[in-house]
Amino acid sequence: MATWLSGEGIEIGALHHPLAVPARAKVTYVDRLSEPGLREHYPELADETFAPVEVVGSAEDLSAFNDGCLDFVIANHLLEHLEYPVRGLLEFQRVLRPGGIVYMALPDMRLTFDRDREPTSVEHLLEEHRDGAIVNRRAHYLDWSTHVEGKRGADAEAHAVQLMERGYSIHFHAWRADSFLDFFVAARREFGLDFQLVGYAVPERPEDNEFIHLLAKPDCVKVRLRPEPEPVHQDPSRPPESPPAQQPPRPSLRALLASSPLGPPVRLAKRGLRLLRAPAHH
Numbered sequence: 001m002a003t004w005l006s007g008e009g010i011e012i013g014a015l016h017h018p019l020a021v022p023a024r025a026k027v028t029y030v031d032r033l034s035e036p037g038l039r040e041h042y043p044e045l046a047d048e049t050f051a052p053v054e055v056v057g058s059a060e061d062l063s064a065f066n067d068g069c070l071d072f073v074i075a076n077h078l079l080e081h082l083e084y085p086v087r088g089l090l091e092f093q094r095v096l097r098p099g100g101i102v103y104m105a106l107p108d109m110r111l112t113f114d115r116d117r118e119p120t121s122v123e124h125l126l127e128e129h130r131d132g133a134i135v136n137r138r139a140h141y142l143d144w145s146t147h148v149e150g151k152r153g154a155d156a157e158a159h160a161v162q163l164m165e166r167g168y169s170i171h172f173h174a175w176r177a178d179s180f181l182d183f184f185v186a187a188r189r190e191f192g193l194d195f196q197l198v199g200y201a202v203p204e205r206p207e208d209n210e211f212i213h214l215l216a217k218p219d220c221v222k223v224r225l226r227p228e229p230e231p232v233h234q235d236p237s238r239p240p241e242s243p244p245a246q247q248p249p250r251p252s253l254r255a256l257l258a259s260s261p262l263g264p265p266v267r268l269a270k271r272g273l274r275l276l277r278a279p280a281h282h
């Protein structure tokens with residue numbers, strides 16, 4: 001699906017899994033934390049190589065980028081980390097050129113550590129976008145502390161407060177493939193989100209836990225179609241194969257005989273035989 005990506009774009013929150021993109025796509029890496037900040041936040045990833053963070057900024061406020069200046073935005077396993085996912089999607093829309101693409105993978109909560117949480121409802125998300133998510137922040141951390149980290153009672157409360165004070169990047173929201181689509185449709189209707197879904201993939205292998213959306217910002221002239229895959233490079237030391245030459249049809253034996261010197265006498269003899277065999281008219 002990364003075939004869709006070309007030109008200049010950003011990947012937000014690539015961390016240790018930057019998306020492999022075609023050579024025709026140039027990526028700038030954006031994260032809410034600088035690389036040292038990420039190293040401190042994720043000590044368990046000490047042995048991993050991180051994508052180089054070139055712009056520090058939040059997905060909910062991409063003010064480092066002008067309107068309509070990018071060809072693509074990659075946001076894998078990011079949206080669930082946003083307190084305001086609608087704000088994030090609207091920012092993606094703002095910074096993209098018409099026809100620009102969002103490549104967005106999201107974990108399906110049934111296949112991750114979110115499986116014991118309640119799926120985030122559409123109403124919850126719309127309400128938070130309208131009225132502010134800050135009032136729910138504590139509840140989100142407590143939900144995480146209880147249903148993801150398995151803490152109970154006062155322990156769960158204390159752990160939630162600790163995570164909140166550190167600004168730990170939890171999954172504020174959790175979706176299944178279908179509940180995300182419900183949210184996407186509602187955000188289009190309510191908040192002027194104007195992406196078209198041009199590609200969609202569900203988990204296929206047992207080790208997959210994500211579903212992928214390809215969204216295109218509408219272009220007033222064209223409908224975007226799937227681009228051709230990158231050309232496969234041929235071995236330059238080998239001459240290009242030419243198609244097999246067309247052979248002319250082989251003449252039949254009958255035609256060969258007719259065009260040979262034997263043709264006229266044979267035709268004469270055949271005519272005589274036909275006359276001899278013809279019934280006499282009375």
Ligand SMILES: C[S@@+](CC[C@H](N)C(=O)[O-])C[C@H]1O[C@@H](n2cnc3c(N)ncnc32)[C@H](O)[C@@H]1O
Nearest residue numbers: 013014015017031032057058059076077081169
């Ligand atoms: C779970 S990691 C995803 C890593 C990788 N993209 C992947 O697919 O596995 C989430 C990343 O998003 C970043 N992130 C979380 N909240 C963000 C925000 N509001 N703005 C920008 N980046 C954010 C985190 O710092 C982290 O790098």
